[in-house]
Amino acid sequence: MYQVKKIARSEFVPIRNLTYHVQVWGEPAPHKTPLVMVHGWMDVAASYQFVVDAFAQDHYIIAPDWRGYGKTSSGPVDNYWFPDYLADLDFLLDHYAPQQQVNLVGHSLGGNVVMIYAGVRPERIRRLVNLEGFGMPATTPDQAPARYAQWMNELKKLHQGEMELKSYDSAAGVARRLMKTNPRLGADKANWLATHWAQENADGTWSILGQAAHKISNAQLYRVEEVLAIYQRISMPVLAVEASDNSLEMWWKGKFTLAQYHERMKSVPNVQIGRIEDAGHMMHHDQPEVLAAMIESFIA
Template identity: 25%
Template sequence: MTLQEKKYAVRFGDLAAQVYLTERNTPTLLMLHGWQDNSGSFAPLAQQLSEHFDLVMPDWPGHGYSDHKGADSFYPFFDYVDDLHQLILQLGDRPIYLVGHSLGALVASCWSAAFAERAKGLVMIEALGPMSEREDKVVERLKRGVESRANMKLPRDLPSLDAALKLRRGINKVSIEDLTPLVTRGIEQVGDIWRWRHDAKLKTESIYRMSTHHAEHLVRGIECPVMAIIGEDGYPELRSPMAEKRKAWFKNLTVEMVEGTHHCHLQSQAKTASLIIDFVTKLHLTALSDVN
């Protein structure tokens, strides 16, 4: 299996993607990476998954090889849902199943609610629907978000690719080997230095975050089966009392725990891939039997 580079034209510019597309009558996994990552986040799983599915692995706007948005765009969350929808429209009538990690899962959950008639299945890695916060935080959130734009810093320069790999290993607790596809896609050499490709505006804070009630209504709008894959040492919020309440919002949710931190899909690759394969295959076979 060899991943191919492809670009999808959307309103703001081009979304870059790594794809494995065939003429097989198989589901297509649309794999959506997390914040400040890129499609290389899923590269270590691609070989195993490609034995069963076609793959479309885009870089979000401002990430990886995708274009950056204009100077006036600070990547508000719901714009990602629109970007995703524009991409999905270009995939035609392929049976699409969404697999998202972190930010990718948050966006995919919202799209699955808004376009419930199209969503066939959703896998969320280290997520339980969109992020939210208490309504009384709205003023503080607005102030911090606006101030973060004024204080925006450019991505730090690094002396070598090895330094970038070691930096990400320290943050993500993932082996150098498994981080290499992500880091090499997310960095470029400029003269004697190495510089992250992602748009500096991505690091500014959101000026708005939806309330818990908004998040609940979105999750309750998801009709398709959902599987959440949670790292045993991932975000504590995903193992909190609030997380238990969130699980009850889903109509059809399966939760699986795997070893690892927030990037548990890279730390428990075989288990994660196996869970995805079993989940999507069963859904696809059920859909085929319903048609027949």
Template identity: 25%
Template sequence: MQQIRFQLSELNLDGLCSLSMPQPVSAVTPIAELPADKPILLMLHGWQDNAESFSPLFPLLAEHFHLVAFDWPGHGWSDPRASGNYYHFVDYVDDLHQVVSLLPNRPLFILGHSLGALVSVCYSAAFGERVAGLVLIEGLAPLHEAESKAPARLRQGLLSRHRYRERETQRQQRSMASFEQALALRCNVNQLTQEQLTPLVARATYQQGGRWYWRHDNRLRCDSLYRMAATHASAMVGSVACPVLSIIGSQGYRQLKSVQLASAGWQNIIQHEVHGGHHCHLESPCDVAKQILLFSSQINEMT
């Protein structure tokens, strides 16, 4: 894996790739061309994860794709959003659009996990001409709720920002005594092994003054001020024209089971279950890679 940096208009996004990129990728120096022998697979991680979430898949897929994975703003090595800004869901779609604009102008595959899956669905709905196929790991339609909950949602979101501001002025940044402590905390939260999470936690932490700190921006924990209505989410799903592969974990989110797909408005979707929970791509990378390769080969045969 190689390091890569995308210089967007407002911030830099760092990531990993199977390419050799000696200089940052920007509007001045985009990736204009790549060998046409294999497609691009853009990999989008979940909330409070980072690009290392996909490191087990890299050796399994690099022969078949040009792989690119980046850290969302406020995650991993990427810049946080500017002071006074927060992490609105639709802004992630804008981040993705900016990254895609710096890649060769041809359809690409997008793999999204959790938050990354929801973002990729909305991007594919709006810019379907850029997406050849969509792989969604433990994520489907954008989060949505009843319109009647909008006032409570707004109140909850504004109060969470108020609590964040109070914490930032009254309390020192949380630290840990060692990397092992940080790793143990994350293993406990995600119910994964140290081997599975070490690369991700290494990218998510830094050491300073003998203590260890999380890199992620604390504003990520602020609640959203707005969530789509069901009709909005359905419109997004119904506008995704490319083939879609849904991969779910056997112990993952039960609401993602295929029994709901037929009535959800997807045009062209298949679902496959693998062993594991919400991070099934870390628990069963070989099975996940196998499904991705089968899915992409079927699309290539049709084009």
């Protein structure tokens, strides 16, 4: 089992009628800029543990479980809206850093959230690190009718119990699932992650700590023009980190490419692209020491 070096404490914070679970490492201090780290789709805040352990310096780190993930209950909702992540983050910063800027890190879904947030509230961020928050393929208005229909059809499937997440016979089963998804993930990390990524049920099975409603497609189209207009307002330095494995090719099969993503990033006034070798999309698991050094160098 992976041996944790820096122990997190759990805090529960009232955010927009929800009780948000937040992992906190270190203590606040006048000389410290809070380091806020937000996770991706079907992940949890504890996923950053390996990076936190690899940091050479003493940081004050704040990492929430997004609504409907981990120990943050979302209530009886049947789908999730992207703007809610922006507002949740805004309220979270009101709580932890009301009078100061933060260094902000986001992975995947969380990377998309922090990029949009940075263009909406640029004054709140000192440095921004985007870990493969690529965005989505461009859309055209004529796709809207089918998208709304898809959204409603998926909602019906959810309510009919057709979109439930798979359960596992044991924590070891969860760990095997994690290693199957990410072949670079060692058994020690997988076994540790499994107990934070899932929880045991009364019957002894294990369920993922993520709501099935997260699988519902967004009813609204991804509008690249709006995204680029927001990107242009990102005033702080940005580090956009990519893994050597091309996840975009795997996900979108040519509908959205790394070259197109790089073209979009030209709208960000002050951005540098970083790359981590021998890593996939879960770079914070694959190469935590390399990623930790990149983040610390950038926010120094």
